[in-house]
Amino acid sequence: MVKMSVSFLRSVVIIQMMLCTVPAPAAADDLPILLKPGRVFTAGDSAVREGWAVLVTEGRIAAVGPAGEIVAPPGTQVVELPGTTLLPGLVDLHVHLFLHPYNEASWDDQVLKEPVEYRTIAAVEYAAATLAAGFTTVRDLGTEGAGYADVSLKRALDEGRIAGPRLEIATLAIVAAGCYGPGPRGWRPDLDLRKGAQEVSGEAEIVRAVREQAARGADWIKVYADYRCGPGGKAVPAFSQRELDLLVATAHDLGRKVAAHAVTPEGMRRAVSAGVQTIEHGFEGNDEVFRLMAERGVVYLPTLAAQAAYAEYFDGYKPGDEPTAGMRDAKRAFRAALKAGVTIGAGGDAGVFAHGANALEIEWMVRYGMRPEHALLAATATGARTLGRENEIGRIRPGLIADLVAVEGDPVTDIAALHNVSLVMQGGRIVKTPHAAIPPKIILDSGTSN
Numbered sequence: 001m002v003k004m005s006v007s008f009l010r011s012v013v014i015i016q017m018m019l020c021t022v023p024a025p026a027a028a029d030d031l032p033i034l035l036k037p038g039r040v041f042t043a044g045d046s047a048v049r050e051g052w053a054v055l056v057t058e059g060r061i062a063a064v065g066p067a068g069e070i071v072a073p074p075g076t077q078v079v080e081l082p083g084t085t086l087l088p089g090l091v092d093l094h095v096h097l098f099l100h101p102y103n104e105a106s107w108d109d110q111v112l113k114e115p116v117e118y119r120t121i122a123a124v125e126y127a128a129a130t131l132a133a134g135f136t137t138v139r140d141l142g143t144e145g146a147g148y149a150d151v152s153l154k155r156a157l158d159e160g161r162i163a164g165p166r167l168e169i170a171t172l173a174i175v176a177a178g179c180y181g182p183g184p185r186g187w188r189p190d191l192d193l194r195k196g197a198q199e200v201s202g203e204a205e206i207v208r209a210v211r212e213q214a215a216r217g218a219d220w221i222k223v224y225a226d227y228r229c230g231p232g233g234k235a236v237p238a239f240s241q242r243e244l245d246l247l248v249a250t251a252h253d254l255g256r257k258v259a260a261h262a263v264t265p266e267g268m269r270r271a272v273s274a275g276v277q278t279i280e281h282g283f284e285g286n287d288e289v290f291r292l293m294a295e296r297g298v299v300y301l302p303t304l305a306a307q308a309a310y311a312e313y314f315d316g317y318k319p320g321d322e323p324t325a326g327m328r329d330a331k332r333a334f335r336a337a338l339k340a341g342v343t344i345g346a347g348g349d350a351g352v353f354a355h356g357a358n359a360l361e362i363e364w365m366v367r368y369g370m371r372p373e374h375a376l377l378a379a380t381a382t383g384a385r386t387l388g389r390e391n392e393i394g395r396i397r398p399g400l401i402a403d404l405v406a407v408e409g410d411p412v413t414d415i416a417a418l419h420n421v422s423l424v425m426q427g428g429r430i431v432k433t434p435h436a437a438i439p440p441k442i443i444l445d446s447g448t449s450n
Contacts, residue, residue, distance in 0.1 A: 030058070030428075031075050031076065031077050032055060032056065032057040032062070032072060032073055032075065032076040032077070033055075033056045033057075033076065033077050033078075033079060033425075033428070033430075034053055034054070034055050034056075034070065034072045034076050034077070034078045034079070035053060035054045035055075035056065035079050035081060035086060035404065035406070035423075035425075036053045036067055036078060036079065036080050036081060037052075037053075037054075037081040037082075037084040037085060037086040037406050038050070038051075038081070038082055038083050038084055038085065038410075039051070039052065039084075039085045039086070039410060040052040040053075040054065040064065040085070040086045040396060041085055041086070041087045041088075041373075041376060041396075041411075041412070042064060042088070042395055042396040042397065043087070043088050043376065043377055043380040043381040043394060043395040043396065044381075044395050044396070044397060046371075046373035046374065046376075046377060047373075048085065048373075048410065048412050049066075051066060051067055052064060052065055052066055052067060052086075053065070053066075053067035053070050054086060054396060054402075054404065055070050055072060055076070056402040056404075056425070056428050057073070057428075058428065059401065059402055059427045059428030059429070060398075060399060060400065060401055060402055060428065061396060061397060061398050061399065061400050061401075061402050062398060063398055064396050064397065064398065079423070079430070081406045081422065081423060083408060083409070084406040084407060084408055084409075084422055084423070085406065085407055085409065085410050085411060085412075085417065086396070086404055086405070086406050087134070087376065087380065087396075087404070087405050087406075087407065087411070088380040088381070088384075088393065088394055088395050088396050088403060088404065088405075089134065089135070089136025089137060089165075089380075089393060089403030089404060089405055089424075089425075089426065090133075090134045090135045090136065090137075090346070090358070090359070090379045090380060090383075090405060090418075091135070091136075091137045091138070091345075091346065091379055091380060091382075091383025091384055091387070091393070091394060092130070092135045092137075092138040092139070092165075092346060092347055092348065092350065092358045092361070092379070092383070093138075093139045093278065093299075093301050093345045093346065093347035093383055093386060093387075094139065094141055094280055094301045094303055094347025094348065094349050094350075095130070095138045095139065095140050095141070095347070095348075095349070095350040095351060095355070095358070096140060096141065096142060096143075096144055096349065096350065096351030096352070097123040097126045097127055097130075097138075097140050097150070097153065097167075097351065097355065098119045098120070098122075098123050098140075098143045098144055098145075098146040098149065098150065098351070099144055099351030099352065100122065100126070100351065100354075100355070101309065101313075101351075101352065101353055101354055102309075102310075102313050102352065103312070103313050107144070107181065107196070108181060108182045110144070110145075111144060111145035111181070111182055111194060111195075111196050112145075112182055112193065112194060116146045116147060116149055119146045119149065120146065120149045120152070120153065123146075123149070123150075123153055124153070124156075124162050124164070126351075126355035126356075127153065127157065127162065127163065127164025127165065127167075127355075128162070128163045128164055129354075129355045129356035130164060130165050130350070130355050130356060130358060131163055131164050131165050131424060131426065131431065132356060132421065132424065133356045133357070133358055133359065133419075133421060134359070134405035134407065134418070134421045134424055135165050135358050136165050136166060136393070136403040136405070136424070136426050137165050137166040137167075137168075137383065137384070137387070137389070137393055137403065138165045138166075138167060138168075138358075139167075139168045139169075139170075139219075139220065139259075139347070139387065140167060140168070140169050140170065141170045141173065141220070141222050141259055141280065142170050142171070142172065142173035142196075142197060142222050143171065143172065144173075144196045144197070144351075145194050145195065145196045145197075147172070148171055148172070148216050148217070150167075150169040150170075150171060151169065151171065151216060151217040153167065153169075154167045154168075154169050154217070163431060165426075166393070166403075166426075168219040168220060168387060169217065169218060169219050169220070170213075170218055170219070170220040170221065170222040170259065171213045171216055171217065171218040172197055172198040172209075172213055172218075173196075173197040173198065173222040173223070173224065173261075174197060174198050174200055174206070174209050174210070174213070174221065174222065174223045174224065174247065175195070175196075175197040175198065175199055175200070175223075175224045175227065175238065176199070176200065176201065176224070176227070176229070176238035176239055177199045177200065177201040178199075178229060179199075179224065179227040179228075179229035179238045180195060180196055180197050180199070180224060180227060181195070181196055182194070182195070182196070185233065197222075197224065198212075198213070203242075203243060203246055206239075206243055206246055206247050206250070207246065207247075207250050210247055210250040210251050210254070210256075211250065211254065214251070214254045214256050218256060219256065219257075220256060220257050220258065220259050221247070221251040221256050221257070221258045221259070222258070222259045222260070222261065223239070223244070223247055223258060223259075223260050223261070223271070223276075224238055224260075224261045225237065225238060225239060225244060225260040225261060225262040225267040225268070225270055225271040225276075226238050226261070226262055226263055226264045226266070226267025226268075227261070235263045235264050235267070235284075236264065236267075237264065237266050237267045237270055238267070239270070240270075241270050241273065241274070244260075244270050244271060244273075244274035245273075245274045245275075247274070248274040248275045248276055249275075252275070257276075257277040257278075257388075258274075258275070258276040258277055258278075259276065259277065259278045259279075259280060259301075260276040260278070260279055260280065261280045261281060262279050262280065262281065262282060263281050263282065263283050263284050264284050265284055265285060265286045265288070265289045268282055268285055268289045268293075269288075269289050269292065272289065272292050272293055272296055272298050273292075275296075276298060277298065277299060277386065278298065278299045278300070278301055278345070278386065279293060279298055279299070279300050279301070280301045280303060280347070280349075281301075281302070281303050282300060282302060282333050282337070283307065283326070283329045283330050283333050284329065284333065285333045285336060285337065286336070287336055287339075287340065290333075290336050290337045290339075290340035290342050291340050293337070293340070293342045294340045294341045294342045294343075297343065298342070298343075299342075299343045299344070299345050299382070299386045300337050300342045300343065300344050300345070301344075301345050301346075301347035302330065302333065302334045302337065302344065302347075302365070303330075303347060303348055303349040303361070304330050304331075304334060304348065304361060304364035304365060304368065305348035305349065305350075305352075305353055305357075305360040305361040305363075305364055306348055306349030306352040306353065307326050307327055307329075307330040308327060308353075308360075308364060309349075309352050309353040310326060310352070311323070311324040311326055311327050330368075331368050334365070334368045334369070334370075335368060335369050338369060338370060343382060343386075344365070344370070344378050344382070345378050345379075345382045345383050345386050346361050346362055346365070346375070346378045346379035346382075346383060347361065348360055348361025348364075349361075357419075359418035359419055362375045362376070362378070362379050362415060362418060363415050363416060363418070365378065366415045372411060372412045372413070372415045373412050375415065376411060376412070380394050380395065381394045381395050382394075401427055401428075402425055402427060402428040403425065403426055403427065404423075404424075404425040405421060405423065405424050405425070406421070406422050406423040406424075407419075407420050407421055407422065408420035408421075408422050
């Protein structure tokens with residue numbers, strides 16, 4: 001083991017804890033790190049292994065297994081994490097880093113009154129909070145009126161200028177003309193309001209929007225397959241089957257996957273038939289459409305946490321109250337998807353609720369009937385596979401990128417343990433120890449520790 005002074009190591013960790021928005025190296029010379037938690041959840045299966053350890057070298061996982069069987073190379077720094085569970089870095093497939101909770105400012109006020117520059121600065125803060133919560137990879141599904149600001153945010157993250165998760169983006173998102181806010185219902189008809197997504201009408205505009213967003217840097221194309229543009233604001237399908245087929249085919253030709261906002265059974269059916277990769281929300285989904293999703297391998301993001309947040313903001317719901325009608329719909333749909341064997345990922349719609357509280361979605365999934373170990377798989381291996389990054393992240397396996405998170409306790413027995421993050425590693429570097437009262441124990445070759 002390498003010999004370093006205890007005071008030097010203490011200083012490194014304290015600086016990491018104070019500078020919560022700046023990634024700091026785990027060791028001065030990027031030395032190998034051996035993490036020794038109480039248990040390891042590899043996400044290769046649903047088991048938790050007691051007494052295992054993980055060796056990290058050059059930013060990747062070099063070995064995982066019983067601690068006594070791992071041979072650490074000379075100069076390895078050992079980080080003791082007693083009582084914790086080590087997990088792959090968590091993956092959230094539905095966030096909005098350019099939004100903040102609607103009890104702070106309404107969606108209309110954010111889109112119409114907050115300058116894009118301000119929203120971008122705030123997004124940097126929200127990205128750091130997300131990483132500190134153990135979510136090392138997220139998919140942002142639209143800037144909601146902040147234009148292409150997510151392209152620059154992703155670039156800054158990729159270049160290491162700011163702290164935050166690995167980011168996949170959808171830029172503007174695509175909506176049918178007249179079907180998305182702000183307005184037009186309830187506003188003067190002569191007002192030209194900034195919209196929360198790119199409006200299209202007809203096949204030529206659909207193709208143009210997909211091509212424009214892909215060219216600007218969209219990793220995903222997001223489409224609102226249905227929305228509240230029916231009589232009285234009722235959710236109805238927004239695109240014909242032919243239009244959705246064309247949108248998805250164009251995106252796929254450009255190497256982009258497609259995420260579909262869809263709440264109604266018909267909107268979901270059309271999107272699935274068109275070949276989208278994920279369905280978001282699906283609160284009114286029925287057995288038939290969930291069976292179709294299972295057959296086609298379409299991933300479901302139920303956004304249960306967002307529905308609970310809506311209930312709190314707009315219906316007076318408080319924890320412990322009887323669930324609202326919207327919450328009951330979300331629960332019924334989630335259980336129907338489980339029963340049908342749909343692949344379910346973790347994506348709570350953070351931004352509707354506070355960034356950094358992303359684990360609420362995983363809690364709601366367990367509360368509504370998913371086994372904790374399966375919910376953890378949804379937030380790790382399934383997320384990585386949905387992004388096409390299963391050979392990079394999402395499991396603790398030799399050769400993969402060392403994105404790792406340690407939480408106090410055992411989330412398989414108490415899923416709320418996900419909120420008690422004691423260590424986050426991204427690409428082999430310990431970037432934050434946000435909730436630890438003292439830094440992780442560092443073992444030196446002399447046998448001393450701090």
